[in-house]
Amino acid sequence: GDSVTQMEGPVTLSEEAFLTINCTYTATGYPSLFWYVQYPGEGLQLLLKATKADDKGSNKGFEATYRKETTSFHLEKGSVQVSDSAVYFCALDDYKLSFGAGTTVTVRA
């Protein structure tokens, strides 16, 4: 079945550091790929998505590129802020969402 594997955390960074969270997937079809974020005390929010190979999703300074050849969708941000502290989930959608285990990111001032 479809599955997502993402980098385990927790990850602790200083402000303005570079963030990357690795995500790889296994799917029989051609799913859409997503990154969801859960800020403290809030629900899951869609951060960005890509629907086909080589698409780049971007939002709030975060980027991820759909790499079919490596079955990856790594999340990156060049300069993180304290407000980026959250749990990040990689997910694929082949008519229902399959999530990774989540990566907890803490950014310290």
Next chain:
Amino acid sequence: EAGVTQFPSHSVIEKGQTVTLRCDPISGHDNLYWYRRVMGKEIKFLLHFVKESKQDESGMPNNRFLAERTGGTYSTLKVQPAELEDSGVYFCASSSTTGRDTEAFFGQGTRLTVV
């Protein structure tokens, strides 16, 4: 416009008791989903309603879990009797359409602790 709302936000019950979780989707969204995150692991799909019909319940773990969506509006997820391994965060999501590009909107989740 109100988002997806879940009640309660937290619930602590004893093993063997019954708990009912409620989800109010975004108004007009025909599709409603339940997911669960156990012990900090991946979020897993439980089931999918289209209006009041169960479209896919392949993720329901066993017959102690019963989901309903009367009238195609809000949904309830009942766990009876609850076991320790049912502890986790239960998320509800809704969407206006289905398909690979559809954005699902999630609630804040209900944190269930079975002691």
